[in-house]
Amino acid sequence: MHTHTTDPGSHLLWLRDPLALYTGEDAGEDTTERTAGGVVVDTASGTVVELVPAGGVPAAPCAVLDAREHVVVPGLINTHHHFYQTLTRAWAPVVSVPLFPWLRDLYPVWARLRPRDLQLATTVAMAELLLSGCTTAADHHYLFPGGMEDSIDVQVEAARSLGMRAVLSRGSMSLGERDGGLPPQHTVQEAEVILADSARLVETHHERGDGARTQIALAPCSPFSVTREIMRDTAVLAGELDVRLHTHLAETIDEEDFCRERFGLRTVDYLESTGWLTDRTWLAHGIHFDDAELARLGAAGVGVAHCPTSNMRLASGICRAVELEDAGSPVGLGVDGSASNDASNLVLEARQALYVQRLRYGAEAVTPQRALGWATAGSARLLGRPDLGALRPGAQADLAMFRLDGLRFSGAHDPLSALLLCGAERADRVMVGGRWLVEDGAITGLDVEALTAEHTAAAHRLVNA
Numbered sequence: 504m505h506t507h508t509t510d511p512g513s514h515l516l517w518l519r520d521p522l523a524l525y526t527g528e529d530a531g532e533d534t535t536e537r538t539a540g541g542v543v544v545d546t547a548s549g550t551v552v553e554l555v556p557a558g559g560v561p562a563a564p565c566a567v568l569d570a571r572e573h574v575v576v577p578g579l580i581n582t583h584h585h586f587y588q589t590l591t592r593a594w595a596p597v598v599s600v601p602l603f604p605w606l607r608d609l610y611p612v613w614a615r616l617r618p619r620d621l622q623l624a625t626t627v628a629m630a631e632l633l634l635s636g637c638t639t640a641a642d643h644h645y646l647f648p649g650g651m652e653d654s655i656d657v658q659v660e661a662a663r664s665l666g667m668r669a670v671l672s673r674g675s676m677s678l679g680e681r682d683g684g685l686p687p688q689h690t691v692q693e694a695e696v697i698l699a700d701s702a703r704l705v706e707t708h709h710e711r712g713d714g715a716r717t718q719i720a721l722a723p724c725s726p727f728s729v730t731r732e733i734m735r736d737t738a739v740l741a742g743e744l745d746v747r748l749h750t751h752l753a754e755t756i757d758e759e760d761f762c763r764e765r766f767g768l769r770t771v772d773y774l775e776s777t778g779w780l781t782d783r784t785w786l787a788h789g790i791h792f793d794d795a796e797l798a799r800l801g802a803a804g805v806g807v808a809h810c811p812t813s814n815m816r817l818a819s820g821i822c823r824a825v826e827l828e829d830a831g832s833p834v835g836l837g838v839d840g841s842a843s844n845d846a847s848n849l850v851l852e853a854r855q856a857l858y859v860q861r862l863r864y865g866a867e868a869v870t871p872q873r874a875l876g877w878a879t880a881g882s883a884r885l886l887g888r889p890d891l892g893a894l895r896p897g898a899q900a901d902l903a904m905f906r907l908d909g910l911r912f913s914g915a916h917d918p919l920s921a922l923l924l925c926g927a928e929r930a931d932r933v934m935v936g937g938r939w940l941v942e943d944g945a946i947t948g949l950d951v952e953a954l955t956a957e958h959t960a961a962a963h964r965l966v967n968a
Contacts (some may be wrong), residue, residue, distance in 0.1 A: 513563075513564055513565055513566050514545055514546050514547035515543055515544070515545055515546075515552060515561070515563060515564070515565040515566065516543065516544050516545075516546055516565060516566045516567075516568060516937075517541055517542075517543045517555070517561050517565040517566070517567045517568065518541045518542050518543075518544070518568050518570040518573075518575055518902075518904070519540070519541045519555075519567050519568065519569055519570055519571075520539070520540060520541055520569070520570060520571050521539075521541055521570035521571070521573050521574060521575040521904075522570075522571065522572065522573055522574050522907060522918040523574045523575070523917075523918040523919040523922075524538045524539070524541065524542060524554075524574075524575045524576075524894070525574070525575070525576045525577070525872065525875055525879075525894075525919055526538060526554070526577070526893055526894045526895060527576070527577040527875075527876065527879040527880040527883075527892050527893035527894060527895075528880060528893050528895065535557065536556060536557050537554060537556050537557075538554045538555070538556070538894075539555075539556065539557035539558075540554075540555030540556050540557055540558065540559045540560070541554075541555050541570055541575070542554055542555065542575065542894050542902070543555065543561045543565055544900035544902075544934070544937055545900065545937060546900070546937040546938070547937070548937065549714060549899060549900050549936035549937035549938070550714075550896075550897060550898065550899060550900050550937070551894055551895060551896055551897065551898045551899070551900050552896060553896060554894065554895070554896070570904065572906055572907070572908060573904040573905060573906055573907075573931065573932070574904070574905045574907060574918050574919060574921075574922050574927075575894070575902060575903075575904050576636065576875060576879065576894075576902065576903050576905070576922070577879040577880070577891075577892050577893050577894050577898075577901060577902055577903075578636065578637065578638025578639060578879075578891070578892075578901030578902055578903055578933065578934070578935065579635070579636045579637040579638065579836075579849040579850060579853070579878045579879060579882075579903060580637065580638070580639045580640075580641075580835065580836075580849075580878065580879060580882035580883055580886065580888075580891060580892055581632055581637050581639070581640040581641060581836065581837055581838055581847075581849050581852075581882070582641045582785065582806075582808040582835040582836060582837045582882045582885045582886060583641060583643060583749075583787040583788075583808040583810055583837025583838075583839055584628060584632075584640060584641065584642050584643065584837060584838055584839060584840070584841070584847065585642065585643055585644065585839070585840060585841070585842070586621075586624050586625040586627075586628040586629070586642045586644065586658065586841075587613065587616060587620070587621055587624045587625070587644060587646065588613075588624070588840050588841045588842035588843070589624045589627045589628050589631075589841040589842075589847070589958070589962075590616075590620060590623075590624050590958070590961060590962040590965050590966075591609060591612055591613070591842045591962070591965065591966065592840075592841050592842055592845035592962075593845050594609070594612075594842065594966060596608050597609060597842070601755065601757070601817055601818055601819070602754060602755045602757065602758075602817050602819060603685065603755070603757050605817060605842075605843065606685055606686075607685065609842060610685075610686055610687050610690060611687060612965060612966055613646050613690075614646070614648045614687065614689060614690050615648075615965055615968050616646060616648065616651055616965070617650060617651070618650070618651065618653070618654075618657050619961070620961045620965060621644075621651070621654055621657050621658065622657050622658075622660070622661050623954070623957055623958045623961050624958065624961075625642070625657070625658045625661040625662065626661045626664070626665060626954060626958075627847075627954060627955075627958045628640075628642075628841060628847045629661070629662060629665050629667050629669070629847075630665065630946055630949060630951065630954070631846070631847035631848065632667070632838070632847045632848070632849055633665065633667055633933055633940060633941060633946060634848075634929055634930060634933075634941060634944070634946065635847070635848040635849045635850045635851065635928065635929065635930060636849060636850050636903030636905065636930035636933060637667075637849040637903075637933075638667060638668060638891075638901040638902075638903070638933060638934075638935045638940075639667065639668035639669070639670070639882075639883075639886070639888070639891055639901065640662075640667060640668070640669055640670070641669070641670040641671075641672060641720070641749070641808075641837070641886060642658060642669065642670070642671055642672060643672045643674050643722050643724075643749060643751075643787065644658060644671065644672065644673070644674050645674025645675055645676050645722065645723075645724040645728070646674075646676075646690060647675075647690075647692055648689060648690055649689075652700070655671050655673055655700075655704050655708070655719070656704075656707075656708075658671050659671060659708050659717055662716075662717060663716070663717065665940070665946075665949070666935055666938065666940050667935060667940070668715070668716050668717075668891070668901070668935060668936075669716070669717055669718070670718045670719075670720055670747075670886050671704075671708070671717070671718070671719055671720070672719075672720040672721070672722035672749045673697075673700065673701045673704050673719060673720070673721055673722060674722040674723070674724050675692060675697040675701075675722070675723050675724060675729060675733060675737070676690055676691045676692065676723075676724050676728040676729060677691050677692060677693070677694055677697060677723075677728075677729045677730050677733045678691065678727070678728055678729050678730050679691040682730075683765065684727055684728050684729075685727045685728055686724075686728050691728075694730070694732060694733050694736065697733060697737075698733075698736060698737070698740055701719075701721050701737065701740060702740065702744065704719045705719045705721075705744045705746055709744075709746060713890040713899065714890065714899055714936065715888075716936075718746070718747075718886075719746055720741075720746055720747040720748065720749050721737050721740060721741045721744075721746060721747075721748055721749070722748070722749040722750055723737050723750050724750065724751065725750060725751040725752070725754075725758065726751075726752070726758060726761060726762050726765075726766070726770065726773060727758060727761045727765075731766065731773075731776075731777060734750075734777035734778075734779065735777045735778055738777060738778035738779050738781075739778065741783060742783070747783055747784070747785065747886065747887055748779060748781070748783050748784040748785075749784070749785055749786070749787070750779070750784075750786060750787070751786070751787045751788060752770050752771075752774060752786040752787070752788065752789060753770045753771075753786070753788060753789050753790055753791040753792055754787070754788035754790060754791075754814075754819050755790070755791070755817075755819050755820070756791060756820075758770065758791075759791050769793075769796070770791070770792075770796075771792065771796040771799055771800065774805075775799075779805075780799065780800075780803045780805060781803060781804070781805070782803060782804030782805065782806075783887075784803075784805045784806065785805070785806035785807065785808060785833070785835070785885040785886070786805060786806065786807050786808065787807075787808045787810060787837060787839070788807075788808070788809075788810055788813075788814065788819065788822065789807035789808075789809070789822055789823075789827065790814060790819055790820040790821065790822050790823075791820060792823060792827075797823060797826050797827055797830050797832075798830055800827065800830065800831075800832050801827065801829075801830025801831030801832045802830075802831060804831060804832065804833070805832055806832055806833035806834070806835065806884060806885035807822065807824070807827050807832055807833075807834055807835075807885075808835050808836065808837040808882075808885060809822045809824045809834055809835070809836055809837070809856055809877060810822075810836070810837040810838065810839040810844075810852075811836075811852065811855040811856045811859045811860075812838065812839070812840075812844045812846070812851075812852060812855050813837075813838075813839035813840055813843040813844050814859075815855070815859065816840075816843050816844060816845075817843055821859055821860075821862065821863050823863070824856070824860055824877070825860060825863070825864045825868055825869065828881070833881055833884035833885050834877050834881050834885075835877055835878070835881045835882030835883075835884065835885040835886075836849065836852050836853060836856055836877050836878045836881070836882055837852075838852050848928060849878060850878075850903075850905075850922070850923075850927050850928060850930070851926070851928055852878070853874045853875055853877070853878040853923055854874070854923045854924075854926060856874045856877055856878075857869055857871060857873075857874035857923050860874070871919060871920045871922070871923045871924065872919070874923060875919075875922075875923070879892040879893065880892040880893050899936055900934055900936060900937040901934065901935050901936065902933070902934050903930040903932070903933045903934075904930060904931050904932040904933070905922055905927045905929075905930050905931060906931045907921055907922075907925075907927070911925050911926060912925050912927075929944055930944070931943065931944050
């Protein structure tokens with residue numbers, strides 16, 4: 504790669520003449536002529552300044568980065584994850600079981616989590632995401648056993664240290680085995696504790712407006728692990744604090760049966776009964792909806808995080824992503840896990856989404872651009888972030904650059920399609936807010952070898968304690 508500067512004092516950087524440039528807003532049109540010259544970013548303000556047409560030059564003097572060997576896309580956005588689960592990947596007792604027994608076996612292991620374990624797990628998950636071209640990651644942390652009361656604060660510190668944007672969801676479990684729920688009793692919290700800590704975290708850490716780096720969402724775990732009251736009260740609190748709501752919903756038939764037996768309602772009826780049928784809400788999975796429920800979710804603007812790999816791993820089903828989007832629901836992508844994926848790679852997740860959705864809707868309905876749209880602009884809509892997920896003037900300068908010079912790409916003709924069809928798995932460069940966090944395929948300033956060694960040791964301790 505060659506970089507040269509036409510103005511040594513310039514804080515403008517022109518990523519010039521890329522192999523392909525996907526803006527995040529061009530799923531249905533060919534924008535090549537309008538964008539083939541590349542993109543100009545302002546590294547001082549951390550925003551996109553200009554898209555350069557084919558054969559054009561920027562309006563002002565710039566430093567230049569030759570992007571002729573790169574495909575440039577908006578920073579990918581992960582909308583559902585459990586960072587702590589990187590410590591229990593590919594654990595033999597749960598490799599081949601569906602969701603409920605998977606959870607029952609893992610809950611006691613996860614309950615042994617300690618603050619340093621969570622810090623390591625968060626750093627590993629976010630670093631892995633970053634290397635896959637992801638610039639913003641939402642995590643859903645709902646485990647607060649004794650000694651882990653400050654879990655979200657630990658995650659905030661880890662995310663800020665790495666430099667990625669993070670939406671950290673203050674999860675909760677309040678319905679233990681004693682009262683008919685799935686989680687062990689020692690992993691649940693009282694409603695008063697959950698709501699007080701939720702308010703504290705928003706006041707302490709939540710940033711607002713364009714360019715926000717750290718945000719808090721409120722996220723009762725699932726219908727089978729929280730009470731109706733905590734769902735309702737959390738929705739009220741989220742409205743008062745103006746933050747987003749997140750939960751798992753309609754992931755499996757077992758969950759549907761649980762809702763019918765405990766609440767006498769299907770999952771979307773239950774959602775509405777607790778005040779969650781709102782455009783403040785985004786759901787993880789969203790697989791088992793009927794036609795009427797799809798229409799209700801779309802009309803309300805409820806978003807869905809499609810997690811194809813996890814859904815295949817646990818044999819949960821296939822999200823009706825195309826129909827949800829057509830009905831009006833924002834659709835984004837989540838890697839989930841990492842004990843049900845078991846990876847944190849968002850560009851590969853886009854490939855999985857492309858293929859599994861084609862199984863349901865056919866090849867013509869689901870293009871590579873549509874799948875990339877779910878990973879970028881769609882995911883940004885889920886998180887309520889109009890400043891992210893697209894390369895357009897005024898948006899945040901969050902982007903990923905992928906090289907297509909490996910053996911797996913040899914013979915590829917359409918660079919943008921090749922990104923998913925040939926299976927790109929690692930970005931060469933990743934920028935967040937105008938700052939390079941990944942250069943030459945490595946995270947700036949992170950000792951990955953030392954991190955991996957300590958994280959591996961922690962994982963062994965956790966499962967063997």
